[in-house]
Amino acid sequence: MASSADIDLAILVFVPFAAAMLAPLVHRLLGAFSNWVLALVPAAIFISLLGAIEPIAAGEVLTSHHSWIATYDIDLVLRLDGLSLLFALAISGIGTLITLYAGGYLRRHPDLGRFYAFILLFLGAMLGLVLADNMVALFVFWELTSIASFLLIGFDHTRQAARRAAIQALVVTGAGGLLLLAGLVLIHGITGGWSVSNLAAAGLQQHPAYGLVLGLVLCGAFTKSAQFPFHFWLPNAMEAPTPVSAFLHSATMVQAGVYLLARFSTALGDTAAWSILLSVFGGLTLIWGAVSALRQTDLKQMLAQTTLASLGICVLLLGTGGEMAALAVAGYFLAHALYKAGLFLVVGTIDHETGIREITVLSGLWRRMPVTFLAAVLMAVSMLGLPLTLGFFGKEEMYRALFVADLRAIVPLFVLIVGNGAIGAVGLLVALRPFLGPLTATPKAPHEAWPALLLGPVVLASLGIALAIGIDWTGLALLQPAANGIVGATGENHLSLGLHPANPILWLSVLTWIIAIAIALKADLIRTLLRRLDLSIDWSFDKGFDQAMFGLIRGAWQVTRTLHHGRLEIYLVTFFLMLALAVFGPLLTMGGLPRFPGVPQMPVHEWAIMLIALAGVIAVPLSPQRLTAVLALGVQGFAVALIFLAYGAPDLAFTQFMVEVLSVVILALVMTRLRLDQRDPRVFEDIIRDGGLALACGVGVALLLMVVQASDFDGRLSAFFTQTSVPLAHGHNVVNVIIVDYRGLDTLGEISVVMAAGIAIYALIRKRRKPA
Amino acid sequence: MNTLIFRTAAPVIVLVMLVFSVFVLWRGHNEPGGGFIGGLIAACAMAIYAMALGVPAAKKAMRWDGLGFAGLGVLVTAASGLLSLPAMAPYLTGMWTAIGPLALGTPMLFDVGVYLAVFGALATVILGLIEGEGE
Numbered sequence: 001m002a003s004s005a006d007i008d009l010a011i012l013v014f015v016p017f018a019a020a021m022l023a024p025l026v027h028r029l030l031g032a033f034s035n036w037v038l039a040l041v042p043a044a045i046f047i048s049l050l051g052a053i054e055p056i057a058a059g060e061v062l063t064s065h066h067s068w069i070a071t072y073d074i075d076l077v078l079r080l081d082g083l084s085l086l087f088a089l090a091i092s093g094i095g096t097l098i099t100l101y102a103g104g105y106l107r108r109h110p111d112l113g114r115f116y117a118f119i120l121l122f123l124g125a126m127l128g129l130v131l132a133d134n135m136v137a138l139f140v141f142w143e144l145t146s147i148a149s150f151l152l153i154g155f156d157h158t159r160q161a162a163r164r165a166a167i168q169a170l171v172v173t174g175a176g177g178l179l180l181l182a183g184l185v186l187i188h189g190i191t192g193g194w195s196v197s198n199l200a201a202a203g204l205q206q207h208p209a210y211g212l213v214l215g216l217v218l219c220g221a222f223t224k225s226a227q228f229p230f231h232f233w234l235p236n237a238m239e240a241p242t243p244v245s246a247f248l249h250s251a252t253m254v255q256a257g258v259y260l261l262a263r264f265s266t267a268l269g270d271t272a273a274w275s276i277l278l279s280v281f282g283g284l285t286l287i288w289g290a291v292s293a294l295r296q297t298d299l300k301q302m303l304a305q306t307t308l309a310s311l312g313i314c315v316l317l318l319g320t321g322g323e324m325a326a327l328a329v330a331g332y333f334l335a336h337a338l339y340k341a342g343l344f345l346v347v348g349t350i351d352h353e354t355g356i357r358e359i360t361v362l363s364g365l366w367r368r369m370p371v372t373f374l375a376a377v378l379m380a381v382s383m384l385g386l387p388l389t390l391g392f393f394g395k396e397e398m399y400r401a402l403f404v405a406d407l408r409a410i411v412p413l414f415v416l417i418v419g420n421g422a423i424g425a426v427g428l429l430v431a432l433r434p435f436l437g438p439l440t441a442t443p444k445a446p447h448e449a450w451p452a453l454l455l456g457p458v459v460l461a462s463l464g465i466a467l468a469i470g471i472d473w474t475g476l477a478l479l480q481p482a483a484n485g486i487v488g489a490t491g492e493n494h495l496s497l498g499l500h501p502a503n504p505i506l507w508l509s510v511l512t513w514i515i516a517i518a519i520a521l522k523a524d525l526i527r528t529l530l531r532r533l534d535l536s537i538d539w540s541f542d543k544g545f546d547q548a549m550f551g552l553i554r555g556a557w558q559v560t561r562t563l564h565h566g567r568l569e570i571y572l573v574t575f576f577l578m579l580a581l582a583v584f585g586p587l588l589t590m591g592g593l594p595r596f597p598g599v600p601q602m603p604v605h606e607w608a609i610m611l612i613a614l615a616g617v618i619a620v621p622l623s624p625q626r627l628t629a630v631l632a633l634g635v636q637g638f639a640v641a642l643i644f645l646a647y648g649a650p651d652l653a654f655t656q657f658m659v660e661v662l663s664v665v666i667l668a669l670v671m672t673r674l675r676l677d678q679r680d681p682r683v684f685e686d687i688i689r690d691g692g693l694a695l696a697c698g699v700g701v702a703l704l705l706m707v708v709q710a711s712d713f714d715g716r717l718s719a720f721f722t723q724t725s726v727p728l729a730h731g732h733n734v735v736n737v738i739i740v741d742y743r744g745l746d747t748l749g750e751i752s753v754v755m756a757a758g759i760a761i762y763a764l765i766r767k768r769r770k771p772a
Numbered sequence: 773m774n775t776l777i778f779r780t781a782a783p784v785i786v787l788v789m790l791v792f793s794v795f796v797l798w799r800g801h802n803e804p805g806g807g808f809i810g811g812l813i814a815a816c817a818m819a820i821y822a823m824a825l826g827v828p829a830a831k832k833a834m835r836w837d838g839l840g841f842a843g844l845g846v847l848v849t850a851a852s853g854l855l856s857l858p859a860m861a862p863y864l865t866g867m868w869t870a871i872g873p874l875a876l877g878t879p880m881l882f883d884v885g886v887y888l889a890v891f892g893a894l895a896t897v898i899l900g901l902i903e904g905e906g907e
Binding site: 650658659662665666669670729744745748761 | 805893898
């Protein structure tokens with residue numbers, strides 16, 4: 001296989017997107033074999049990534065650089081280091097098995113082609129997320145995974161529960177995504193660049209805005225990884241088909257938040273806030289998930305809640321910080337991905353074969369599905385963390401990281417031991433209860449699954465054992481480079497296969513196994529007690545989400561009802577009040593009132609015109625008859641037109657005369673049509689209010705004009721127009737030339753508006769003419 | 773409003789006003805006037821006609837719907853800008869030719885469109901209001 005340094009990382013990210021677009025076509029052409037063909041895409045990516053293991057274990061880092069949005073210095077920078085490689089291998093490897101599995105699980109489903117497309121879309125987005133070195137690219141892929149998750153959860157869109165779960169997941173992860181974007185933009189503002197790998201040197205921990213940045217990034221990570229209190233969307237996401245649950249909601253997408261925290265641990269970590277927040281929320285999530293898992297009877301829900309708990313463990317370990325915790329996260333992530341995806345696939349197979357998923361009903365399936373049973377047992381053993389499984393090393397490393405002579409580590413250690421015990425118990429229950437014992441009746445008669453359904457669990461279970469037996473290689477090649485990527489330093493690999501009875505960590509593991517077995521034996525009792533507790537507390541976070549959403553809608557309706565009351569009078573008052581404020585506000589706060597320019601020197605006839613205008617204006621509010629007011633308005637308009645004429649603007653005056661005539665005519669016509677009272681019926685207070693508002697608006701605009709007049713006049717445009725109107729535009733009337741030639745586009749817009757206003761008014765008039 | 777005097781005088785007044793509106797449109801480029809003012813005068817003329825002789829007679833005299841005139845006006849205005857495209861000039865560049873001493877160009881067509889649009893819209897409003905009067 002060619003060295004992966006030759007393959008551009010960008011190809012690895014974009015090939016799944018291309019395959020996603022072709023997937024429906026492939027499915028239409030190949031039918032039942034399309035899953036084998038489409039699985040070649042993630043398989044090829046996996047194989048090419050295998051070639052990168054050696055160079056990266058030796059300390060190299062592979063990058064790929066493509067220019068994207070050059071004006072903002074945003075480039076598509078992809079970077080493959082130990083951490084990215086571990087995640088990318090898990091994504092592509094498990095993705096291959098899932099694509100194969102989906103072909104069997106959803107065989108004959110009419111939308112299967114679309115399903116492949118969504119899965120491949122998600123695969124590409126997730127790969128882009130773990131490979132991205134540019135914060136903008138990271139965010140884009142982050143949101144793409146949320147969208148792909150939405151599409152996949154709501155795949156069975158005819159069911160209301162599935163639609164609701166999809167929307168809930170999108171709302172929660174999308175809201176977190178927005179906060180994450182704010183945090184990333186803030187980081188850009190602080191550091192000046194978009195690169196993720198250079199953040200460690202930027203000294204964000206000492207910056208005064210650190211708290212805000214940390215809060216925003218944590219919101220993004222916590223919503224995506226379903227940490228408490230944002231955990232409620234993950235159990236509901238089980239409405240998705242089981243391959244989706246296995247891929248997205250256990251092994252990859254929900255780990256995106258963990259990945260983000262791991263990536264940013266050098267940049268934002270090592271502070272008290274980081275440690276406390278992550279430890280507390282991680283621990284709460286762990287406890288919540290572990291306890292909730294014991295309450296369930298649906299196999300998928302049991303696994304979903306333990307996923308929640310496992311995510312809590314990862315976050316807690318990242319909060320602890322340090323080399324050993326980083327190694328623990330890497331090891332636990334890999335072990336969890338393998339056994340959790342596999343167990344989900346086993347549950348899917350059980351569901352597919354028997355038609356039911358309840359642990360209280362299923363029993364005795366080992367006779368009919370022996371291979372599946374064997375795979376399930378191996379994975380449950382890894383979940384429990386027995387020796388010779390990958391889960392054992394993950395657990396050991398976890399305890400070693402917290403087994404320090406520090407009083408504050410006792411609580412997290414205790415929580416981890418109990419949590420791991422509960423998780424192990426659930427694993428045992430899922431793997432053993434449905435299979436052992438006498439065979440019970442189920443809706444469909446079970447038989448061993450098809451090869452496509454078997455391949456996934458078998459491969460994943462075997463890997464969990466094989467990687468553990470070859471732990472020297474696994475540690476050196478996969479886990480230690482990942483840990484180095486998290487802490488940014490090179491550490492020694494010390495994972496080994498042997499069991500040393502003198503090692504106190506081993507006894508912690510033994511304690512865990514004892515707790516797990518005890519819980520598993522008493523599982524029914526525990527479940528009954530928890531259910532009773534649940535009934536007495538009538539609230540859940542899921543209900544809280546519904547309340548919040550409906551509250552939002554109700555609140556919006558109230559606001560609309562207040563602002564859109566349908567009373568024209570109040571609309572007008574509000575409008576003119578805002579106008580007066582908009583005019584006076586800047587005048588008073590910024591410029592200051594203009595100096596009064598002094599009484600102007602005008603000839604007698606201009607004074608006479610001014611007096612006529614004044615008389616008209618005063619008559620409008622004072623006249624008792626409406627018609628008189630309309631006529632006074634017209635008189636005032638005529639006087640203004642005469643002023644225009646006196647000051648040398650004949651076009652303006654002409655237009656003003658015509659507009660005044662038409663205004664009076666139309667107002668009088670409207671008055672008769674509406675059959676209004678002859679007398680103005682407003683009470684004194686209303687006249688004061690309306691008159692005062694009108695006066696305020698008028699005075700405000702006048703003051704604004706005086707301020708504008710007082711500033712220097714830039715005469716370049718006027719000079720241009722007057723000089724070129726005859727030679728270029730063949731016209732002596734500069735005003736008209738400007739309207740139809742220089743500023744023709746504006747005029748086109750204006751007459752379109754006039755036409756639209758005519759249509760609207762005509763529609764209103766006609767509507768009145770059609771009585772019931 | 774249909775007294776005998778008004779009914780007799782109205783057609784003459786309307787005729788004079790309509791001719792005057794076209795005159796104002798035509799002279800707009802070099803003297804005060806133009807499409808807007810012409811359209812407003814023509815709309816006033818239709819108002820007088822409708823008030824004197826009734827809306828059905830006014831509509832018959834217009835031969836075509838008011839909104840039709842408005843639409844035609846906007847269309848003519850927009851189309852007058854396209855005439856510059858064959859000469860590879862941007863949209864709404866004025867193209868001029870000369871017939872003897874008279875210069876003719878696309879801004880003239882533009883102004884005609886403005887006239888029709890303003891006339892059509894206002895005539896629609898006024899005729900609609902007069903028609904509904906006395907209901």
